[in-house]
Amino acid sequence: MGSVQTATRPGVSLDADKPVLIIDDVYKTFGDAEEAVTAVDHVSFDVKPGEFVAVIGPSGCGKSTLFNIIGGMLGEYGGDVRIDGERIAGPHPAVGMVFQEESTFPWRSVIDNVAFPLELRGVAKSERYDRARHFIGMVGLDGFEKRYPSQLSGGMKQRVSIARTLVSNPRILLMDEPFAALDEQTRLLLGDKITQIQQELKQTTLLITHNLTEAVQLSDRIVVMTYRPGKVKRIADIDLARPRTSDVVGSDAFGRHVADIWNDLREEASRGMQESEQVARADRRRG
Amino acid sequence: MRIVAVADRRAPLTATRWFPLTVGALTIVAVGVIFEVLLRIGVLNRYIIPLPSEVLAAFERIVAEEGVIERTGTSAFEVLTAGFACIAVGVPLGVLLYRFNILRRALEDWVAALAAAPIVLAYPLFMVLFGRGSMTVIVIAFAYGLAPIVLKTVEGLSETRSVLINVGKSLNLSEAQMFWKILFPSAIPSIFTGIRLGWTFCVIAVIGVEFLVNLGGLGQLINDLAERYDMPGTYASIGFVIGISMIFFIILEWVEKWLQPAR
Numbered sequence A: 001m002g003s004v005q006t007a008t009r010p011g012v013s014l015d016a017d018k019p020v021l022i023i024d025d026v027y028k029t030f031g032d033a034e035e036a037v038t039a040v041d042h043v044s045f046d047v048k049p050g051e052f053v054a055v056i057g058p059s060g061c062g063k064s065t066l067f068n069i070i071g072g073m074l075g076e077y078g079g080d081v082r083i084d085g086e087r088i089a090g091p092h093p094a095v096g097m098v099f100q101e102e103s104t105f106p107w108r109s110v111i112d113n114v115a116f117p118l119e120l121r122g123v124a125k126s127e128r129y130d131r132a133r134h135f136i137g138m139v140g141l142d143g144f145e146k147r148y149p150s151q152l153s154g155g156m157k158q159r160v161s162i163a164r165t166l167v168s169n170p171r172i173l174l175m176d177e178p179f180a181a182l183d184e185q186t187r188l189l190l191g192d193k194i195t196q197i198q199q200e201l202k203q204t205t206l207l208i209t210h211n212l213t214e215a216v217q218l219s220d221r222i223v224v225m226t227y228r229p230g231k232v233k234r235i236a237d238i239d240l241a242r243p244r245t246s247d248v249v250g251s252d253a254f255g256r257h258v259a260d261i262w263n264d265l266r267e268e269a270s271r272g273m274q275e276s277e278q279v280a281r282a283d284r285r286r287g
Numbered sequence B: 001m002r003i004v005a006v007a008d009r010r011a012p013l014t015a016t017r018w019f020p021l022t023v024g025a026l027t028i029v030a031v032g033v034i035f036e037v038l039l040r041i042g043v044l045n046r047y048i049i050p051l052p053s054e055v056l057a058a059f060e061r062i063v064a065e066e067g068v069i070e071r072t073g074t075s076a077f078e079v080l081t082a083g084f085a086c087i088a089v090g091v092p093l094g095v096l097l098y099r100f101n102i103l104r105r106a107l108e109d110w111v112a113a114l115a116a117a118p119i120v121l122a123y124p125l126f127m128v129l130f131g132r133g134s135m136t137v138i139v140i141a142f143a144y145g146l147a148p149i150v151l152k153t154v155e156g157l158s159e160t161r162s163v164l165i166n167v168g169k170s171l172n173l174s175e176a177q178m179f180w181k182i183l184f185p186s187a188i189p190s191i192f193t194g195i196r197l198g199w200t201f202c203v204i205a206v207i208g209v210e211f212l213v214n215l216g217g218l219g220q221l222i223n224d225l226a227e228r229y230d231m232p233g234t235y236a237s238i239g240f241v242i243g244i245s246m247i248f249f250i251i252l253e254w255v256e257k258w259l260q261p262a263r
Protein backbone atom coordinates (compact mmCIF):
# COMPACT_ATOMS: atom_id res chain seq x y z
CA MET A 1 0.00 0.00 0.00
CA GLY A 2 2.84 2.36 0.90
CA SER A 3 4.40 2.00 -2.52
CA VAL A 4 1.05 2.74 -4.16
CA GLN A 5 0.80 5.93 -2.15
CA THR A 6 4.13 7.23 -3.37
CA ALA A 7 3.71 6.04 -6.93
CA THR A 8 0.41 7.90 -7.35
CA ARG A 9 1.95 11.13 -6.14
CA PRO A 10 2.66 13.02 -9.34
CA GLY A 11 5.79 15.03 -9.92
CA VAL A 12 7.98 13.54 -7.21
CA SER A 13 10.79 11.96 -9.15
CA LEU A 14 10.31 13.56 -12.56
CA ASP A 15 12.67 16.39 -11.94
CA ALA A 16 14.13 16.14 -8.49
CA ASP A 17 15.89 19.48 -8.48
CA LYS A 18 13.07 21.62 -9.76
CA PRO A 19 11.36 23.21 -6.74
CA VAL A 20 7.73 22.24 -6.15
CA LEU A 21 7.13 25.26 -3.99
CA ILE A 22 8.59 28.68 -4.67
CA ILE A 23 8.28 31.55 -2.21
CA ASP A 24 9.35 34.63 -4.08
CA ASP A 25 9.66 38.01 -2.40
CA VAL A 26 6.56 37.48 -0.26
CA TYR A 27 5.38 40.47 1.70
CA LYS A 28 2.46 41.02 4.06
CA THR A 29 1.36 43.87 6.32
CA PHE A 30 -1.58 44.05 8.68
CA GLY A 31 -3.51 47.18 9.63
CA ASP A 32 -3.75 50.69 8.21
CA ALA A 33 -0.99 52.89 6.90
CA GLU A 34 0.14 54.47 10.18
CA GLU A 35 -0.31 51.50 12.49
CA ALA A 36 0.68 48.92 9.89
CA VAL A 37 2.61 45.90 11.14
CA THR A 38 4.88 44.22 8.64
CA ALA A 39 4.47 40.54 9.42
CA VAL A 40 6.42 39.06 6.50
CA ASP A 41 9.08 41.18 4.81
CA HIS A 42 10.24 40.10 1.35
CA VAL A 43 10.83 36.46 2.11
CA SER A 44 12.20 34.16 -0.57
CA PHE A 45 13.15 30.49 -0.54
CA ASP A 46 12.04 27.31 -2.25
CA VAL A 47 11.34 23.68 -1.43
CA LYS A 48 12.43 20.81 -3.66
CA PRO A 49 10.61 17.51 -4.11
CA GLY A 50 11.09 15.19 -1.15
CA GLU A 51 12.85 17.87 0.83
CA PHE A 52 12.16 18.66 4.50
CA VAL A 53 12.49 22.38 5.16
CA ALA A 54 11.92 24.09 8.50
CA VAL A 55 11.18 27.78 9.03
CA ILE A 56 12.36 28.87 12.46
CA GLY A 57 12.02 32.17 14.24
CA PRO A 58 10.91 33.71 17.55
CA SER A 59 7.21 34.09 18.36
CA GLY A 60 5.58 36.97 16.50
CA CYS A 61 8.05 36.97 13.61
CA GLY A 62 5.38 36.17 11.03
CA LYS A 63 5.68 32.38 10.76
CA SER A 64 1.95 31.71 10.99
CA THR A 65 1.29 34.51 8.53
CA LEU A 66 3.63 32.85 6.05
CA PHE A 67 1.94 29.50 6.74
CA ASN A 68 -1.46 31.01 5.99
CA ILE A 69 -0.23 32.65 2.79
CA ILE A 70 1.23 29.39 1.47
CA GLY A 71 -1.92 27.54 2.50
CA GLY A 72 -4.03 30.04 0.56
CA MET A 73 -5.88 31.20 3.68
CA LEU A 74 -4.87 34.84 3.21
CA GLY A 75 -6.02 36.06 -0.18
CA GLU A 76 -3.98 39.24 -0.44
CA TYR A 77 -0.23 39.39 -0.16
CA GLY A 78 2.71 40.86 -2.01
CA GLY A 79 5.11 38.78 -4.10
CA ASP A 80 4.43 35.26 -5.29
CA VAL A 81 3.93 31.83 -3.82
CA ARG A 82 4.00 29.41 -6.71
CA ILE A 83 3.23 25.75 -7.09
CA ASP A 84 3.84 24.39 -10.60
CA GLY A 85 4.24 27.97 -11.75
CA GLU A 86 0.74 28.78 -10.53
CA ARG A 87 0.36 31.68 -8.08
CA ILE A 88 -1.42 30.73 -4.85
CA ALA A 89 -4.56 32.81 -4.28
CA GLY A 90 -6.66 30.25 -2.36
CA PRO A 91 -6.34 26.77 -0.91
CA HIS A 92 -4.39 24.62 -3.36
CA PRO A 93 -5.17 20.88 -3.56
CA ALA A 94 -1.44 20.08 -3.62
CA VAL A 95 -0.97 21.55 -0.13
CA GLY A 96 -2.03 19.70 3.02
CA MET A 97 -2.14 21.85 6.15
CA VAL A 98 -1.66 20.86 9.80
CA PHE A 99 -2.61 23.70 12.12
CA GLN A 100 -0.92 24.89 15.29
CA GLU A 101 -4.08 24.60 17.39
CA GLU A 102 -5.69 21.27 18.12
CA SER A 103 -7.96 20.70 15.13
CA THR A 104 -9.58 17.26 15.32
CA PHE A 105 -13.37 17.11 15.03
CA PRO A 106 -14.62 16.13 18.51
CA TRP A 107 -17.84 14.64 17.11
CA ARG A 108 -15.99 12.17 14.87
CA SER A 109 -14.14 9.02 15.86
CA VAL A 110 -10.45 8.78 14.96
CA ILE A 111 -11.15 6.85 11.77
CA ASP A 112 -13.90 9.24 10.68
CA ASN A 113 -11.62 12.18 11.39
CA VAL A 114 -8.88 10.73 9.23
CA ALA A 115 -11.28 9.65 6.47
CA PHE A 116 -12.91 13.10 6.37
CA PRO A 117 -11.16 14.45 3.23
CA LEU A 118 -12.01 11.23 1.37
CA GLU A 119 -15.63 11.42 2.50
CA LEU A 120 -15.85 14.90 0.96
CA ARG A 121 -14.65 13.48 -2.33
CA GLY A 122 -17.29 10.78 -2.21
CA VAL A 123 -14.89 7.84 -1.79
CA ALA A 124 -16.85 4.69 -0.83
CA LYS A 125 -16.87 3.83 2.86
CA SER A 126 -14.87 0.61 2.72
CA GLU A 127 -12.17 2.19 0.59
CA ARG A 128 -11.86 5.33 2.64
CA TYR A 129 -11.67 3.28 5.85
CA ASP A 130 -8.92 1.15 4.32
CA ARG A 131 -6.92 4.20 3.41
CA ALA A 132 -7.62 5.91 6.73
CA ARG A 133 -6.44 2.77 8.58
CA HIS A 134 -3.21 2.82 6.61
CA PHE A 135 -2.40 6.34 7.79
CA ILE A 136 -3.63 5.73 11.33
CA GLY A 137 -1.10 2.90 11.45
CA MET A 138 1.58 5.13 9.98
CA VAL A 139 1.22 7.69 12.79
CA GLY A 140 1.20 4.85 15.32
CA LEU A 141 -2.44 4.93 16.42
CA ASP A 142 -3.40 1.35 15.54
CA GLY A 143 -6.24 0.19 17.75
CA PHE A 144 -7.56 3.70 18.42
CA GLU A 145 -9.78 3.89 15.31
CA LYS A 146 -13.05 3.90 17.24
CA ARG A 147 -11.97 6.32 19.96
CA TYR A 148 -13.10 9.92 20.09
CA PRO A 149 -10.64 12.83 20.41
CA SER A 150 -11.79 13.55 23.99
CA GLN A 151 -10.36 10.13 24.90
CA LEU A 152 -6.90 10.90 23.46
CA SER A 153 -3.85 12.80 24.71
CA GLY A 154 -2.69 16.02 23.05
CA GLY A 155 0.07 14.23 21.14
CA MET A 156 -2.34 11.59 19.86
CA LYS A 157 -4.82 14.23 18.69
CA GLN A 158 -2.07 16.01 16.79
CA ARG A 159 -1.17 12.69 15.13
CA VAL A 160 -4.81 12.28 14.10
CA SER A 161 -4.63 15.71 12.45
CA ILE A 162 -1.44 14.72 10.63
CA ALA A 163 -3.00 11.45 9.41
CA ARG A 164 -6.09 13.36 8.26
CA THR A 165 -3.85 15.64 6.20
CA LEU A 166 -1.73 12.82 4.78
CA VAL A 167 -4.76 10.81 3.65
CA SER A 168 -5.26 13.26 0.76
CA ASN A 169 -1.73 12.54 -0.54
CA PRO A 170 -0.73 16.20 -0.51
CA ARG A 171 2.37 16.90 -2.57
CA ILE A 172 3.42 19.42 0.03
CA LEU A 173 2.83 18.87 3.73
CA LEU A 174 2.65 22.22 5.49
CA MET A 175 2.72 22.24 9.31
CA ASP A 176 2.53 25.18 11.71
CA GLU A 177 4.16 24.32 15.06
CA PRO A 178 2.25 21.05 15.27
CA PHE A 179 4.04 20.00 18.46
CA ALA A 180 4.20 23.37 20.22
CA ALA A 181 1.76 22.33 22.93
CA LEU A 182 3.50 19.03 23.72
CA ASP A 183 6.18 18.15 26.24
CA GLU A 184 9.78 17.67 25.09
CA GLN A 185 9.82 13.84 25.29
CA THR A 186 6.62 13.47 23.29
CA ARG A 187 7.96 15.99 20.83
CA LEU A 188 11.18 14.01 20.24
CA LEU A 189 9.26 10.75 19.78
CA LEU A 190 6.79 12.38 17.40
CA GLY A 191 9.78 13.80 15.58
CA ASP A 192 10.89 10.19 14.99
CA LYS A 193 7.45 9.39 13.59
CA ILE A 194 7.59 12.39 11.27
CA THR A 195 11.07 11.42 10.03
CA GLN A 196 9.86 7.86 9.39
CA ILE A 197 6.79 9.04 7.52
CA GLN A 198 8.79 11.48 5.48
CA GLN A 199 11.22 8.76 4.48
CA GLU A 200 8.45 6.27 3.72
CA LEU A 201 6.41 8.67 1.60
CA LYS A 202 9.27 10.84 0.30
CA GLN A 203 6.97 13.52 1.63
CA THR A 204 7.88 17.09 0.71
CA THR A 205 7.43 18.98 3.98
CA LEU A 206 7.56 22.57 5.15
CA LEU A 207 7.57 22.75 8.95
CA ILE A 208 7.06 25.98 10.83
CA THR A 209 8.57 25.88 14.30
CA HIS A 210 10.17 27.91 17.06
CA ASN A 211 11.96 24.84 18.43
CA LEU A 212 15.61 24.57 17.53
CA THR A 213 16.24 20.88 18.31
CA GLU A 214 13.08 19.93 16.46
CA ALA A 215 14.19 21.88 13.39
CA VAL A 216 17.68 20.34 13.35
CA GLN A 217 16.39 16.83 14.12
CA LEU A 218 14.00 16.81 11.17
CA SER A 219 15.25 19.11 8.43
CA ASP A 220 17.39 19.10 5.32
CA ARG A 221 17.40 22.88 5.36
CA ILE A 222 16.44 25.50 7.92
CA VAL A 223 15.21 28.99 7.06
CA VAL A 224 16.07 31.27 9.98
CA MET A 225 13.75 34.30 10.25
CA THR A 226 14.40 37.65 11.95
CA TYR A 227 12.10 39.11 14.59
CA ARG A 228 9.74 41.76 13.23
CA PRO A 229 9.71 42.49 10.42
CA GLY A 230 10.06 38.81 9.48
CA LYS A 231 12.89 38.50 6.96
CA VAL A 232 15.08 35.56 6.02
CA LYS A 233 18.23 35.88 8.07
CA ARG A 234 19.95 32.78 6.76
CA ILE A 235 19.25 29.43 5.16
CA ALA A 236 21.27 26.63 6.76
CA ASP A 237 21.92 23.19 5.27
CA ILE A 238 21.64 20.33 7.75
CA ASP A 239 23.82 17.55 6.39
CA LEU A 240 23.11 14.98 9.10
CA ALA A 241 22.87 11.50 7.54
CA ARG A 242 19.49 9.91 6.80
CA PRO A 243 17.74 7.77 7.86
CA ARG A 244 17.72 9.64 11.16
CA THR A 245 16.21 8.90 14.55
CA SER A 246 16.00 10.99 17.68
CA ASP A 247 19.37 9.41 18.67
CA VAL A 248 20.93 12.03 16.43
CA VAL A 249 20.19 14.56 19.18
CA GLY A 250 23.17 13.21 21.14
CA SER A 251 25.71 13.50 18.31
CA ASP A 252 28.45 16.11 18.02
CA ALA A 253 27.36 17.17 14.56
CA PHE A 254 23.85 17.82 15.91
CA GLY A 255 25.27 19.98 18.67
CA ARG A 256 27.35 21.98 16.21
CA HIS A 257 24.31 22.67 14.02
CA VAL A 258 22.22 23.73 17.02
CA ALA A 259 24.98 26.05 18.28
CA ASP A 260 25.46 27.49 14.82
CA ILE A 261 21.79 28.33 14.30
CA TRP A 262 21.32 29.48 17.87
CA ASN A 263 24.00 32.07 17.17
CA ASP A 264 21.74 33.65 14.58
CA LEU A 265 18.55 33.07 16.48
CA ARG A 266 19.69 34.41 19.85
CA GLU A 267 19.93 37.97 18.61
CA GLU A 268 16.40 37.80 17.17
CA ALA A 269 14.91 36.07 20.17
CA SER A 270 16.32 38.62 22.60
CA ARG A 271 15.10 41.46 20.40
CA GLY A 272 11.65 39.86 20.50
CA MET A 273 11.84 39.53 24.27
CA GLN A 274 12.90 43.16 24.77
CA GLU A 275 10.08 44.41 22.58
CA SER A 276 7.43 42.42 24.35
CA GLU A 277 8.79 43.60 27.70
CA GLN A 278 8.55 47.17 26.50
CA VAL A 279 4.98 46.57 25.41
CA ALA A 280 4.16 45.04 28.79
CA ARG A 281 5.71 48.01 30.62
CA ALA A 282 3.82 50.48 28.44
CA ASP A 283 0.60 48.56 29.12
CA ARG A 284 1.22 48.68 32.85
CA ARG A 285 1.86 52.44 32.73
CA ARG A 286 -1.36 52.90 30.84
CA GLY A 287 -3.01 50.83 33.57
CA MET B 1 -3.22 -7.19 57.65
CA ARG B 2 -3.70 -7.08 53.92
CA ILE B 3 -7.45 -7.36 54.20
CA VAL B 4 -7.50 -4.44 56.57
CA ALA B 5 -5.47 -2.41 54.13
CA VAL B 6 -7.86 -3.21 51.29
CA ALA B 7 -10.82 -2.29 53.44
CA ASP B 8 -9.13 0.99 54.31
CA ARG B 9 -8.59 1.80 50.70
CA ARG B 10 -12.23 1.24 49.79
CA ALA B 11 -14.04 4.38 48.69
CA PRO B 12 -15.69 6.17 51.61
CA LEU B 13 -19.47 5.88 51.88
CA THR B 14 -19.94 9.53 50.92
CA ALA B 15 -18.27 8.91 47.55
CA THR B 16 -20.69 6.21 46.36
CA ARG B 17 -23.32 6.89 43.77
CA TRP B 18 -26.23 6.15 46.11
CA PHE B 19 -25.17 8.35 48.97
CA PRO B 20 -26.48 11.69 47.60
CA LEU B 21 -29.73 10.06 46.46
CA THR B 22 -30.27 8.46 49.85
CA VAL B 23 -29.51 11.70 51.68
CA GLY B 24 -31.97 13.51 49.39
CA ALA B 25 -34.73 10.97 50.00
CA LEU B 26 -34.12 10.90 53.75
CA THR B 27 -34.26 14.70 53.85
CA ILE B 28 -37.70 14.67 52.23
CA VAL B 29 -38.88 11.98 54.66
CA ALA B 30 -37.46 13.95 57.60
CA VAL B 31 -39.17 17.18 56.51
CA GLY B 32 -42.42 15.21 56.12
CA VAL B 33 -42.09 13.76 59.63
CA ILE B 34 -41.30 17.19 61.14
CA PHE B 35 -44.38 18.73 59.47
CA GLU B 36 -46.52 15.78 60.59
CA VAL B 37 -45.45 16.33 64.20
CA LEU B 38 -45.82 20.13 64.10
CA LEU B 39 -49.31 19.80 62.58
CA ARG B 40 -50.44 17.14 65.02
CA ILE B 41 -49.33 19.11 68.10
CA GLY B 42 -51.00 22.20 66.64
CA VAL B 43 -47.99 24.43 66.00
CA LEU B 44 -49.02 24.63 62.32
CA ASN B 45 -52.59 25.07 61.07
CA ARG B 46 -54.11 21.92 59.58
CA TYR B 47 -56.56 23.88 57.44
CA ILE B 48 -53.73 25.52 55.52
CA ILE B 49 -51.20 22.69 55.42
CA PRO B 50 -52.49 19.13 55.11
CA LEU B 51 -50.94 16.26 57.04
CA PRO B 52 -48.14 14.64 55.01
CA SER B 53 -49.67 11.23 55.81
CA GLU B 54 -52.97 12.36 54.26
CA VAL B 55 -51.14 13.69 51.19
CA LEU B 56 -49.49 10.31 50.80
CA ALA B 57 -52.84 8.58 51.12
CA ALA B 58 -54.39 10.94 48.54
CA PHE B 59 -52.06 9.73 45.77
CA GLU B 60 -54.06 6.56 45.29
CA ARG B 61 -57.30 8.53 45.24
CA ILE B 62 -56.23 11.05 42.59
CA VAL B 63 -54.91 8.28 40.36
CA ALA B 64 -58.12 6.24 40.72
CA GLU B 65 -60.77 8.98 40.74
CA GLU B 66 -59.38 12.06 39.02
CA GLY B 67 -58.22 10.56 35.71
CA VAL B 68 -54.59 11.42 36.35
CA ILE B 69 -53.32 9.09 33.64
CA GLU B 70 -55.50 10.72 30.98
CA ARG B 71 -54.56 14.16 32.21
CA THR B 72 -50.87 13.26 32.07
CA GLY B 73 -51.48 12.20 28.49
CA THR B 74 -53.09 15.56 27.66
CA SER B 75 -50.31 17.58 29.27
CA ALA B 76 -47.61 15.40 27.72
CA PHE B 77 -49.20 15.82 24.30
CA GLU B 78 -49.20 19.61 24.73
CA VAL B 79 -45.60 19.69 25.98
CA LEU B 80 -44.33 17.47 23.17
CA THR B 81 -46.25 19.31 20.45
CA ALA B 82 -45.01 22.69 21.66
CA GLY B 83 -41.50 21.27 22.25
CA PHE B 84 -41.09 19.78 18.79
CA ALA B 85 -42.58 22.90 17.18
CA CYS B 86 -39.94 24.91 19.09
CA ILE B 87 -37.19 22.72 17.63
CA ALA B 88 -38.66 22.78 14.12
CA VAL B 89 -38.85 26.58 14.14
CA GLY B 90 -36.09 27.51 16.58
CA VAL B 91 -33.14 25.66 15.08
CA PRO B 92 -33.69 26.89 11.47
CA LEU B 93 -34.38 30.39 12.78
CA GLY B 94 -31.13 30.26 14.75
CA VAL B 95 -29.29 29.16 11.60
CA LEU B 96 -30.78 32.06 9.63
CA LEU B 97 -29.86 34.53 12.35
CA TYR B 98 -26.29 33.19 12.33
CA ARG B 99 -26.05 33.22 8.55
CA PHE B 100 -27.52 36.65 7.88
CA ASN B 101 -25.96 39.27 10.04
CA ILE B 102 -28.64 41.86 9.24
CA LEU B 103 -31.35 39.50 10.40
CA ARG B 104 -29.37 38.80 13.53
CA ARG B 105 -28.94 42.45 14.39
CA ALA B 106 -32.62 43.02 13.67
CA LEU B 107 -34.03 40.08 15.61
CA GLU B 108 -31.64 38.82 18.28
CA ASP B 109 -32.63 41.41 20.89
CA TRP B 110 -36.30 40.73 20.24
CA VAL B 111 -35.79 37.01 20.71
CA ALA B 112 -33.91 37.68 23.95
CA ALA B 113 -36.76 39.96 25.06
CA LEU B 114 -39.23 37.19 24.25
CA ALA B 115 -37.28 34.93 26.61
CA ALA B 116 -37.73 37.42 29.43
CA ALA B 117 -41.32 38.49 28.76
CA PRO B 118 -44.17 37.28 30.99
CA ILE B 119 -46.14 36.13 27.94
CA VAL B 120 -48.59 34.25 30.09
CA LEU B 121 -50.20 37.59 31.02
CA ALA B 122 -51.47 37.80 27.44
CA TYR B 123 -53.44 34.57 27.83
CA PRO B 124 -56.85 36.20 27.21
CA LEU B 125 -55.58 37.30 23.81
CA PHE B 126 -54.37 33.79 23.02
CA MET B 127 -57.77 32.39 24.08
CA VAL B 128 -59.53 34.74 21.73
CA LEU B 129 -57.22 33.71 18.90
CA PHE B 130 -56.99 29.98 19.54
CA GLY B 131 -60.06 29.11 21.59
CA ARG B 132 -60.33 27.65 25.04
CA GLY B 133 -58.52 24.41 24.38
CA SER B 134 -55.22 22.63 23.96
CA MET B 135 -54.25 24.88 21.08
CA THR B 136 -53.97 27.92 23.35
CA VAL B 137 -51.83 26.00 25.83
CA ILE B 138 -49.59 24.76 23.03
CA VAL B 139 -49.14 28.19 21.48
CA ILE B 140 -48.23 29.84 24.78
CA ALA B 141 -45.82 27.00 25.62
CA PHE B 142 -44.31 27.38 22.15
CA ALA B 143 -43.74 31.10 22.74
CA TYR B 144 -41.94 30.26 25.99
CA GLY B 145 -39.79 27.48 24.63
CA LEU B 146 -38.71 29.11 21.37
CA ALA B 147 -36.23 31.76 22.52
CA PRO B 148 -33.67 29.56 24.28
CA ILE B 149 -33.47 27.22 21.31
CA VAL B 150 -32.93 30.09 18.85
CA LEU B 151 -30.35 31.79 21.04
CA LYS B 152 -28.43 28.61 21.85
CA THR B 153 -28.37 27.64 18.17
CA VAL B 154 -26.88 31.02 17.22
CA GLU B 155 -24.41 30.74 20.09
CA GLY B 156 -23.33 27.22 19.17
CA LEU B 157 -22.75 28.13 15.53
CA SER B 158 -20.87 31.34 16.41
CA GLU B 159 -18.62 29.53 18.86
CA THR B 160 -17.36 27.01 16.33
CA ARG B 161 -13.58 27.06 16.81
CA SER B 162 -12.01 29.04 13.99
CA VAL B 163 -9.31 26.41 13.48
CA LEU B 164 -12.00 23.87 12.53
CA ILE B 165 -13.39 26.33 9.99
CA ASN B 166 -9.85 26.78 8.68
CA VAL B 167 -9.51 23.01 8.27
CA GLY B 168 -12.67 23.17 6.16
CA LYS B 169 -11.33 26.07 4.12
CA SER B 170 -8.04 24.33 3.49
CA LEU B 171 -9.99 21.38 2.12
CA ASN B 172 -11.99 23.69 -0.13
CA LEU B 173 -15.39 22.89 1.37
CA SER B 174 -18.47 24.33 -0.29
CA GLU B 175 -20.71 26.50 1.86
CA ALA B 176 -23.21 23.67 2.31
CA GLN B 177 -20.44 21.23 3.27
CA MET B 178 -19.00 23.76 5.68
CA PHE B 179 -22.40 24.00 7.37
CA TRP B 180 -23.34 20.33 7.50
CA LYS B 181 -19.88 18.88 8.13
CA ILE B 182 -18.41 21.46 10.50
CA LEU B 183 -20.62 24.28 11.82
CA PHE B 184 -23.72 22.26 12.62
CA PRO B 185 -22.06 19.26 14.29
CA SER B 186 -19.91 21.64 16.29
CA ALA B 187 -23.04 23.50 17.48
CA ILE B 188 -24.97 20.38 18.49
CA PRO B 189 -24.02 20.36 22.20
CA SER B 190 -25.15 23.96 22.51
CA ILE B 191 -28.35 23.25 20.57
CA PHE B 192 -29.11 20.40 22.98
CA THR B 193 -28.67 22.76 25.92
CA GLY B 194 -31.13 25.09 24.21
CA ILE B 195 -33.60 22.26 23.71
CA ARG B 196 -33.35 21.21 27.34
CA LEU B 197 -33.97 24.80 28.47
CA GLY B 198 -36.76 25.31 25.94
CA TRP B 199 -38.54 22.12 26.93
CA THR B 200 -38.26 23.03 30.61
CA PHE B 201 -40.04 26.27 29.79
CA CYS B 202 -42.63 24.33 27.79
CA VAL B 203 -43.40 22.10 30.79
CA ILE B 204 -43.71 25.09 33.11
CA ALA B 205 -45.88 26.96 30.61
CA VAL B 206 -48.23 24.02 29.95
CA ILE B 207 -48.86 23.28 33.64
CA GLY B 208 -49.08 26.98 34.45
CA VAL B 209 -51.54 27.86 31.71
CA GLU B 210 -53.68 24.79 32.43
CA PHE B 211 -53.80 25.88 36.05
CA LEU B 212 -54.47 29.52 35.21
CA VAL B 213 -57.31 29.06 32.74
CA ASN B 214 -58.61 25.81 34.21
CA LEU B 215 -58.03 23.87 31.05
CA GLY B 216 -57.19 20.26 30.17
CA GLY B 217 -54.44 18.33 31.89
CA LEU B 218 -52.50 18.19 35.16
CA GLY B 219 -52.50 21.95 35.78
CA GLN B 220 -56.29 21.97 35.75
CA LEU B 221 -56.38 19.07 38.18
CA ILE B 222 -54.39 21.08 40.72
CA ASN B 223 -56.75 24.01 40.21
CA ASP B 224 -59.86 21.77 40.57
CA LEU B 225 -58.69 20.14 43.76
CA ALA B 226 -57.65 23.49 45.25
CA GLU B 227 -61.08 24.96 44.49
CA ARG B 228 -62.73 21.95 46.11
CA TYR B 229 -60.52 22.69 49.09
CA ASP B 230 -59.14 19.18 48.85
CA MET B 231 -55.78 20.06 50.38
CA PRO B 232 -54.25 16.56 50.53
CA GLY B 233 -55.38 15.98 46.93
CA THR B 234 -53.90 19.33 45.80
CA TYR B 235 -50.54 18.60 47.36
CA ALA B 236 -50.56 15.03 46.10
CA SER B 237 -51.19 16.25 42.54
CA ILE B 238 -48.42 18.85 42.84
CA GLY B 239 -46.11 16.06 44.01
CA PHE B 240 -47.28 13.96 41.08
CA VAL B 241 -46.48 16.75 38.57
CA ILE B 242 -43.02 17.21 40.06
CA GLY B 243 -42.37 13.47 39.85
CA ILE B 244 -43.53 13.28 36.23
CA SER B 245 -41.38 16.30 35.28
CA MET B 246 -38.34 14.72 36.89
CA ILE B 247 -38.85 11.48 34.98
CA PHE B 248 -39.31 13.49 31.79
CA PHE B 249 -35.99 15.30 32.23
CA ILE B 250 -34.13 12.15 33.20
CA ILE B 251 -35.31 10.58 29.94
CA LEU B 252 -34.28 13.72 28.04
CA GLU B 253 -30.79 13.49 29.52
CA TRP B 254 -30.51 9.85 28.52
CA VAL B 255 -31.54 10.65 24.97
CA GLU B 256 -29.00 13.46 24.84
CA LYS B 257 -26.16 11.21 26.04
CA TRP B 258 -27.21 8.46 23.66
CA LEU B 259 -27.21 10.86 20.70
CA GLN B 260 -23.71 12.22 21.35
CA PRO B 261 -21.27 9.51 22.28
CA ALA B 262 -18.00 10.46 23.99
CA ARG B 263 -17.80 14.19 23.56
Ligand SMILES: Nc1ncnc2c1ncn2[C@@H]1O[C@H](COP(=O)(O)OP(=O)(O)O)[C@@H](O)[C@H]1O
Pocket: A030, A031, A037, A038, A039, A057, A058, A059, A060, A061, A062, A063, A064, A065, A066
Ligand atom coordinates in the same frame (compact mmCIF):
# COMPACT_ATOMS: atom_id res chain seq x y z
N1 LIG C 1 -4.95 38.90 11.33
C1 LIG C 1 -4.03 39.74 11.83
N2 LIG C 1 -4.32 41.03 12.01
C2 LIG C 1 -3.40 41.89 12.51
N3 LIG C 1 -2.16 41.53 12.86
C3 LIG C 1 -1.80 40.26 12.72
C4 LIG C 1 -2.71 39.28 12.20
N4 LIG C 1 -2.09 38.09 12.16
C5 LIG C 1 -0.84 38.31 12.63
N5 LIG C 1 -0.66 39.60 12.97
C6 LIG C 1 0.59 40.20 13.48
O1 LIG C 1 1.63 39.81 12.65
C7 LIG C 1 2.77 39.46 13.41
C8 LIG C 1 3.21 38.05 13.08
O2 LIG C 1 2.25 37.13 13.61
P1 LIG C 1 2.35 35.57 13.36
O3 LIG C 1 2.48 35.32 11.92
O4 LIG C 1 1.22 34.93 14.05
O5 LIG C 1 3.72 35.22 14.11
P2 LIG C 1 4.27 33.80 14.64
O6 LIG C 1 3.43 32.72 14.08
O7 LIG C 1 5.68 33.77 14.15
O8 LIG C 1 4.24 33.86 16.13
C9 LIG C 1 2.42 39.66 14.84
O9 LIG C 1 2.93 40.91 15.26
C10 LIG C 1 0.91 39.67 14.86
O10 LIG C 1 0.46 40.53 15.87
Ligand SMILES: [Mg+2]
Pocket: A063, A064, A100, A177
Ligand atom coordinates in the same frame (compact mmCIF):
# COMPACT_ATOMS: atom_id res chain seq x y z
MG1 LIG D 1 2.33 31.11 15.05
